[in-house]
Amino acid sequence: MVAERETDRPEQQSEGQGESARDAAQATETTEVAEGMAATEAEATIAVADDAEVDAADPAGDDTPERLIALLEDARDKVDENRDQVLRVRAEMENLKRRQANELEKAHKFALDGFVRELLQVRDSLELGQDAARDEGADIAKLREGTALTLKLLADVMGKFGVERIDPEGEPFDPAYHQAMTLQPTQDAAPNTVVTVIQKGYLLNGRLVRPAMVIVAAPPTSEQA
Numbered sequence: 001m002v003a004e005r006e007t008d009r010p011e012q013q014s015e016g017q018g019e020s021a022r023d024a025a026q027a028t029e030t031t032e033v034a035e036g037m038a039a040t041e042a043e044a045t046i047a048v049a050d051d052a053e054v055d056a057a058d059p060a061g062d063d064t065p066e067r068l069i070a071l072l073e074d075a076r077d078k079v080d081e082n083r084d085q086v087l088r089v090r091a092e093m094e095n096l097k098r099r100q101a102n103e104l105e106k107a108h109k110f111a112l113d114g115f116v117r118e119l120l121q122v123r124d125s126l127e128l129g130q131d132a133a134r135d136e137g138a139d140i141a142k143l144r145e146g147t148a149l150t151l152k153l154l155a156d157v158m159g160k161f162g163v164e165r166i167d168p169e170g171e172p173f174d175p176a177y178h179q180a181m182t183l184q185p186t187q188d189a190a191p192n193t194v195v196t197v198i199q200k201g202y203l204l205n206g207r208l209v210r211p212a213m214v215i216v217a218a219p220p221t222s223e224q225a
Helices: 002-057 065-109 113-133 140-160
Strands: 163-166 178-185 194-199 201-204 207-210 212-218
Touching: 113 140, 140 163, 178 194
Parallel strands: 178 212
Antiparallel strands: 163 201, 194 212, 201 207
16 A cells, blocks of 8 residues: 555656646746736727827817818918918018119119219309409419319319329320320330320229320330331
């Protein structure tokens, strides 16, 4: 009897080990099932939340005729609003163009207003000198002095508005600013030098208005031969 009981122990141990393995496998399966159920519940929760957000964004849940009509009316209101804005902007642009055209026309008409104001005093000085010259006992020296002062006043006014005189006597001839009227053979000046200024030239803000008319020195005739 004792022997039989001792013989049965390995079988019982084997059965116990098999039951433990089955229990472990069942526990693993139970854990996997539980994890799968938890994942499924999480997905279901997310889906419900998404559906709730959709329902909140669109309470009607579908595009009913009433909702479509409301959307159409809203779109028409926005179109009318945009059309009004475009018309207002267009009107403002037209008014701006007219104002700019008027200002440009005035600028062209009265661009010389300041220059004319300054020039009036020069004319006044010339008229005073002419009246003084009509007197029989006019002092020539005073007339010359008055003329010199008037010329200086005129030069100051012209310089104030960017007018610069070109008086190149004794300078090398420059075709960009000088106009040669003739060549004059001479030994008193180097060839291609301005020896006489017939008419002075002028610049306006660095731009040539009138070239100076000059006589240019040339080598003496004997040297040319």
